[in-house]
Amino acid sequence: MMLHCHKVGAGLLPILRPMTVELLADRGWLLAEWVARYGSPLNLIWPDELKKNLAALIGVFTESGVAHAVYYGAKVNKSPGLIETALRAGAGIDVSSLYELRDARRLGADGARLVATGPAKTAGFHSELVGCNALISVDSPEELDDLVNCLPANGVVQPLLLRLLPTGQAMSRFGMPAEAIRHCLSRIAGEGRLRFDGLHFHVSGYRWDSRAAALREAASLIAESRARGFAPRMIDIGGGLPVQYVDHLAYQAHLKAQVPEDYRTGKVPGSFYPYGGALSAADWLRQFLHASMPKGCSIAGYFADEGLVLGIEPGRALADQTAISIFRVSRVKALSSDTCVIFVEGSSFGACETWFASEFLVDPILVPATPPSAMSKPMRGYLAGHSCLDEDVLCNRWLTFPMAPRAGDLLVYANTGGYQMDLLENEFHRHPMPSRLCVVQDANGQPALVPDTIGEA
Ligand SMILES: Cc1ncc(COP(=O)(O)O)c(C=O)c1O
Numbered sequence: 001m002m003l004h005c006h007k008v009g010a011g012l013l014p015i016l017r018p019m020t021v022e023l024l025a026d027r028g029w030l031l032a033e034w035v036a037r038y039g040s041p042l043n044l045i046w047p048d049e050l051k052k053n054l055a056a057l058i059g060v061f062t063e064s065g066v067a068h069a070v071y072y073g074a075k076v077n078k079s080p081g082l083i084e085t086a087l088r089a090g091a092g093i094d095v096s097s098l099y100e101l102r103d104a105r106r107l108g109a110d111g112a113r114l115v116a117t118g119p120a121k122t123a124g125f126h127s128e129l130v131g132c133n134a135l136i137s138v139d140s141p142e143e144l145d146d147l148v149n150c151l152p153a154n155g156v157v158q159p160l161l162l163r164l165l166p167t168g169q170a171m172s173r174f175g176m177p178a179e180a181i182r183h184c185l186s187r188i189a190g191e192g193r194l195r196f197d198g199l200h201f202h203v204s205g206y207r208w209d210s211r212a213a214a215l216r217e218a219a220s221l222i223a224e225s226r227a228r229g230f231a232p233r234m235i236d237i238g239g240g241l242p243v244q245y246v247d248h249l250a251y252q253a254h255l256k257a258q259v260p261e262d263y264r265t266g267k268v269p270g271s272f273y274p275y276g277g278a279l280s281a282a283d284w285l286r287q288f289l290h291a292s293m294p295k296g297c298s299i300a301g302y303f304a305d306e307g308l309v310l311g312i313e314p315g316r317a318l319a320d321q322t323a324i325s326i327f328r329v330s331r332v333k334a335l336s337s338d339t340c341v342i343f344v345e346g347s348s349f350g351a352c353e354t355w356f357a358s359e360f361l362v363d364p365i366l367v368p369a370t371p372p373s374a375m376s377k378p379m380r381g382y383l384a385g386h387s388c389l390d391e392d393v394l395c396n397r398w399l400t401f402p403m404a405p406r407a408g409d410l411l412v413y414a415n416t417g418g419y420q421m422d423l424l425e426n427e428f429h430r431h432p433m434p435s436r437l438c439v440v441q442d443a444n445g446q447p448a449l450v451p452d453t454i455g456e457a
Contacts, residue, residue: 001028003366005399005411010257012246012275012363014414017321019046019439023447024412028367031326031410034449038435040328041346044420045077045438045452047085049322056282057241057314062299064289066310071115072241073315074100077417081108081438082322094313094326095134098125105132106454115161115236117202117313119143119174126150130158137161137200137236140176144184151193152373158193161200161236164221168203175201177225177280181221183226196230198222202238202313206274208284211283212291213238215299222306224365235303236311237288241281242274243320245362245415251276254361263359264382273353275361282319316418319355323417325350329409332379340381342405344394347385349424350434351394351413359396360420362413366401369408376403383411387428 002024004013015025023031033041054070061068071094072086083093084107093104096118104114111132111299116125119139127150129136138144138160152159162184165175176184181199181383199218203210218235225232246254248279260266279287289300303310327344334340353360379401385392405411413420425433442448 001025001368001371002412003368003402004363005366005401006363007083007254007257007262007397008400010254012250012254012361014362014365015247016414017049019447020262020321020324020414022368024365026448026453030411030447031367031371031412035326035328035410036344038437038449039432040326040344041350041434042326043323043350043416043434043436044326044435044449045079045081045175045323045417047081047322047438049320050082050318051089053318053320054086054091057279057312060115060282060285060289062311064286066289066300066303067308069236069309069311071236071268071311071313072318074104076315076319076419077323077324078106078422079436079438079452080329080454082319082417086318087113091318091336094315098122098128101128101134103454107280109444112133115200115311115313116165117200117238123150130155133158135159135161135197137163138184139163139174141180141184141187144187148187148194149190155193155365157195159195160188161198161234161372164199164201164214165217166201166203166217168210170215172204178217178221182224183228184227189228189230196225196232198234198236199310200234200236200238200311203240205279206240206242208279208288209291211240211288212299216294219293219302222308226355229284232308234309234311236313239313239315239317241284241312241314241317242277242279243316243415244277244280245275248276248278251361262398264390264393264398265396267359271359272361281314281320285312285387319417321417322331323415323421325416325421326411327383327411327413329405329407329411331407332381332405338380340379340404342381342383342411343386344383344411345386346394346434347387347428347431348392348394349385349426349428350422351421352391353425354391354396355424360413363399364395365412366403366405367412368403369406369410372403378402379404381405386431412440
């Protein structure tokens with residue numbers, strides 16, 4: 001049985017794929033068994049969902065005839081299972097730390113499948129990237145100097161992208177303006193051990209039109225570089241493809257109906273991820289490819305005419321529907337005759353939007369441990385973690401529970417694979433790190449768990 005906990009009249013039911021519905025609706029006992037065995041919170045991963053998300057994006061590239069390179073943004077989730085699935089499905093990996101690089105390498109990625117992003121790469125990271133000849137996105141002239149210093153005297157030629165700071169992002173500390181790109185090109189021209197492969201950018205926010213604007217700037221620098229004798233082959237537009245967590249119309253209605261009293265803080269947060277955007281990631285990509293370039297052709301046409309590969313680095317969009325997070329209720333404490341605080345075994349570090357002064361605008365699902373009694377009445381409450389920090393609140397929104405939750409019940413957040421589930425997780429109070437396991441089908445077609453680690457069966 002699954003019960004939705006929501007603001008009455010303005011629910012934010014999570015969009016679920018069939019395997020999650022089946023598990024939550026028909027196998028609550030199995031979830032309880034798994035939590036008893038592995039502890040709360042428990043993060044479950046369905047790696048195969050990533051394949052479906054990837055196939056949807058590749059389908060758009062194929063229909064528009066655009067040469068492409070999809071790099072899974074490994075920062076989005078700590079799961080090796082997701083990296084492995086991305087690699088097996090033919091994607092590359094966007095790594096932004098030495099440790100992401102090592103995981104990707106141990107899971108079989110060779111340098112040609114990797115792009116390294118991020119502004120603060122260390123000498124150790126550079127040296128392992130150079131060691132496997134991975135594509136490196138260089139963030140600044142300073143990084144270029146450091147990279148040159150770690151190139152072996154007689155090594156193979158090192159491919160790189162230069163990261164553009166688009167004019168619309170002037171306050172960002174990532175990437176470099178056009179003048180610095182030109183300066184780097186001069187430096188590369190005088191260094192036989194480097195090869196300029198093209199440009200990279202990553203724009204904050206989730207709009208395709210801001211990427212289209214950045215691409216127009218990149219295109220004129222690509223033309224300049226060709227005039228100077230370079231042979232770029234790629235423009236990588238980074239990530240930021242959207243995920244639809246809840247129905248678009250329901251989301252609009254919810255935002256419109258929000259009032260400060262909906263929150264125990266008496267304040268509506270200033271910003272939210274667009275949980276109910278109008279576009280799927282595939283439609284977003286379609287819109288981007290149809291956008292026009294200065295000479296009247298579409299972006300798709302531009303890539304074909306220029307013989308360029310379009311790189312993308314989706315993190316969240318590839319992790320869509322790959323995970324759920326399960327919290328066991330430890331205590332329900334009455335605050336008044338019809339309100340309560342629901343303590344869970346786990347903390348807001350494992351459901352982290354409140355730490356960004358925002359809120360995960362997706363309703364949790366209550367899976368009762370035992371069938372509710374006919375006497376059970378609805379109850380309004382908010383969710384708190386097990387630490388002694390007053391800020392340790394998983395959900396500041398007042399939620400109406402169709403029946404009062406009880407200790408032992410499970411609260412499930414769906415679709416937590418994208419930055420949500422364990423980004424800030426730690427061992428505060430010496431609680432062990434939550435378990436993360438992959439859900440697979442056993443020989444009888446039943447759901448079973450396997451470790452989400454490298455090299456363990
Ligand atoms: C350079 C770069 N690429 C890709 C991504 C992934 O973004 P998203 O998960 O929104 O697709 C990020 C996220 O910060 C990034 O900084």
